[in-house]
Amino acid sequence: MLRIARLYIALVLVFLYLPIVVMAAMGFNASPLYALPFEFSTRWYQDLAGNDRLIEAGWNSIWLAVLTSVLATVFGTLAALALWRRSFRGRNLLRILLLPPIAIPWLITGTAMLVFFFWTGIGRGLHAMLIGHVALAIPYVVLVVGTGLQTMRADLEEAAMSLGSTPVHAFFRVTLPLLLPSIVGAALFAFAVSLDQFVISYFLSVPGMTTLPVEIYSAIRKGFTPEINAISTILLVASMIIILGFARFARPGGLGDSR
Amino acid sequence: MTAVDVTAVAKSYGTTTVLSDITQTFGEGTFTSLLGPSGSGKTTLLRIVAGFVKPDAGVVRIGERDVTDVPVWSRNIGMVFQSYALFPHMSVAQNVGFGLGRRGIRGAKAKAEVERALEMVRLPGYGDRYPRQLSGGQQQRVALARAIVIRPDVLLLDEPLSALDRRLRQEMQVELLRIQRESGLTTIFVTHDQEEALTLSDSVAILDRGRIVQVGRPAEVYERPKTRFAAEFLGDANFLTGTVRGGAVEIADSMIATEGPLPVEGSQATIAVRPEKIAIDGAEAMPAAPDEPTNRLRAKVLSVIYSGTSLTYLLRSGELSLKVFAQNSLGRPLDSGTDVVLSWAPRHSVVLAD
Numbered sequence: 116m117l118r119i120a121r122l123y124i125a126l127v128l129v130f131l132y133l134p135i136v137v138m139a140a141m142g143f144n145a146s147p148l149y150a151l152p153f154e155f156s157t158r159w160y161q162d163l164a165g166n167d168r169l170i171e172a173g174w175n176s177i178w179l180a181v182l183t184s185v186l187a188t189v190f191g192t193l194a195a196l197a198l199w200r201r202s203f204r205g206r207n208l209l210r211i212l213l214l215p216p217i218a219i220p221w222l223i224t225g226t227a228m229l230v231f232f233f234w235t236g237i238g239r240g241l242h243a244m245l246i247g248h249v250a251l252a253i254p255y256v257v258l259v260v261g262t263g264l265q266t267m268r269a270d271l272e273e274a275a276m277s278l279g280s281t282p283v284h285a286f287f288r289v290t291l292p293l294l295l296p297s298i299v300g301a302a303l304f305a306f307a308v309s310l311d312q313f314v315i316s317y318f319l320s321v322p323g324m325t326t327l328p329v330e331i332y333s334a335i336r337k338g339f340t341p342e343i344n345a346i347s348t349i350l351l352v353a354s355m356i357i358i359l360g361f362a363r364f365a366r367p368g369g370l371g372d373s374r
Numbered sequence: 375m376t377a378v379d380v381t382a383v384a385k386s387y388g389t390t391t392v393l394s395d396i397t398q399t400f401g402e403g404t405f406t407s408l409l410g411p412s413g414s415g416k417t418t419l420l421r422i423v424a425g426f427v428k429p430d431a432g433v434v435r436i437g438e439r440d441v442t443d444v445p446v447w448s449r450n451i452g453m454v455f456q457s458y459a460l461f462p463h464m465s466v467a468q469n470v471g472f473g474l475g476r477r478g479i480r481g482a483k484a485k486a487e488v489e490r491a492l493e494m495v496r497l498p499g500y501g502d503r504y505p506r507q508l509s510g511g512q513q514q515r516v517a518l519a520r521a522i523v524i525r526p527d528v529l530l531l532d533e534p535l536s537a538l539d540r541r542l543r544q545e546m547q548v549e550l551l552r553i554q555r556e557s558g559l560t561t562i563f564v565t566h567d568q569e570e571a572l573t574l575s576d577s578v579a580i581l582d583r584g585r586i587v588q589v590g591r592p593a594e595v596y597e598r599p600k601t602r603f604a605a606e607f608l609g610d611a612n613f614l615t616g617t618v619r620g621g622a623v624e625i626a627d628s629m630i631a632t633e634g635p636l637p638v639e640g641s642q643a644t645i646a647v648r649p650e651k652i653a654i655d656g657a658e659a660m661p662a663a664p665d666e667p668t669n670r671l672r673a674k675v676l677s678v679i680y681s682g683t684s685l686t687y688l689l690r691s692g693e694l695s696l697k698v699f700a701q702n703s704l705g706r707p708l709d710s711g712t713d714v715v716l717s718w719a720p721r722h723s724v725v726l727a728d
Contacts, residue, residue, distance in 0.1 A: 270456075273455070274453070274520075276447050277446055277530075278476055279448075280476060
């Protein structure tokens with residue numbers, strides 16, 4: 116029974132990771148047609164270094180992800196504090212309204228954004244993508260930070276105030292340090308949502324001013340070269356580092372003891 | 375040391391009245407318990423004194439100062455929360471020193487104060503530990519040290535012992551009382567545990583539906599409850615209702631004498647008798663003084679609850695159900711169905727106001 120279970124897990128892992136490993140390996144194969152036998156080469160990485168379009172798109176992606184992460188984390192954290200620490204009319208409705216944007220297919224969200232931005236004169240371009248990505252990432256941030264707030268007792272702030280802290284001082288000395296793991300986790304989440312975003316970026320980009328996933332997509336349509344493998348591998352490694360960082364900071368269950 | 379004065383304080387949430395017209399002085403250096411069932415408003419009253427809740431009406435004074443509109447952080451209170459509320463990301467020393475820092479006391483002076491406070495709660499040398507490394511009782515002591523190190527004008531305790539197990543709770547009661555006596559702090563203690571209130575307090579205030587129904591020394595409140603609620607909530611009681619006739623209360627065919635003033639002749643009166651004040655058959659403890667008239671009531675034993683040191687008899691006398699606590703001094707409880715005579719002194723017949 117145990118052997119079958121182990122075999123099963125091994126198969127799952129192979130299914131998940133083998134294509135990725137093959138993809139990364141082909142980035143180091145000399146043949147442009149993915150032909151075997153394997154011959155090690157860094158040719159495609161050198162070619163990539165000369166491919167300004169891909170590199171510029173890569174930088175666009177990274178800047179967009181960083182900005183999205185910062186903005187979505189600030190707005191999302193503030194929203195989470197309001198939704199979990201204050202009581203006001205319509206609070207529960209607002210909490211529920213956070214969920215649909217996560218479930219709505221990106222294709223639909225993208226179309227809606229395109230139409231809306233066209234109407235309001237915001238138009239397309241990196242600024243529109245930024246707005247779109249931030250809007251997309253905020254619900255994730257609110258949920259992650261909100262979960263962190265729920266595991267943190269409200270009477271800690273009261274204790275600080277009873278000892279002479281103003282609400283602002285209590286927030287910075289008690290709430291924020293305890294919430295930091297959740298906030299860092301949320302920021303990484305927002306970063307990843309933006310970095311991986313294709314559909315909305317595709318709708319909102321203008322030619323010559325786009326992100327890596329969109330650029331890769333257009334490159335593939337023109338013809339597939341292992342350069343794509345090279346940049347994909349770089350992107351993959353970057354994503355993996357972020358996900359591992361997320362796992363490190365947002366340990367399941369938050370702090371061991373939040374009292 | 376400062377007295378706390380609450381005058382005509384009221385608070386409602388929407389249409390629900392939580393407190394109505396509370397006026398109470400918490401004397402300098404005294405230990406007062408606010409005792410009541412959940413929903414009686416005791417916690418709200420404490421939070422009003424703390425400053426977490428703003429009353430709709432009335433005045434709160436700490437010493438000479440009217441603090442009704444002063445926020446929590448400017449009130450100089452020490453508060454211990456039900457769940458201790460220690461800051462998990464700070465060491466014990468940082469927790470205890472938090473309030474000192476807010477008062478501009480830092481460095482060596484703060485360190486000495488923290489050490490002194492930790493000694494007072496019997497946790498010297500625990501400064502470098504973190505709350506999660508401490509047991510519940512130790513966390514409770516740290517919370518107490520953190521509250522008293524700032525030399526507050528008043529110490530507010532919100533059911534601080536309820537999360538501890540029974541043995542630890544009794545130990546902490548003794549500690550709490552010692553620390554309160556040593557520090558001389560005016561203390562307000564919220565609890566729903568009647569035994570705790572009786573053991574610890576100089577004064578017990580019983581709350582019911584947003585009102586203080588009775589306040590006084592523990593023995594006074596216990597021996598002379600004013601209302602049925604007070605008699606029932608603090609301890610156990612038998613209630614006997616009858617008609618006032620000739621300076622006594624006629625119940626069934628017995629005349630029950632009391633010492634308290636009775637309502638007018640012919641009206642209804644309710645008497646409370648504590649179960650341990652009643653002697654069974656007149657043979658056991660609590661005989662009346664020879665020259666004192668004794669109340670007598672015939673009854674039949676319905677059942678006995680045997681708990682080693684003591685016995686609880688459930689009896690019936692006519693329409694009345696009665697409960698009697700007796701010491702198990704003979705080691706031979708009476709059988710169910712035995713006919714007995716119950717007797718008690720008139721001064722233990724407490725006439726209730728309602």
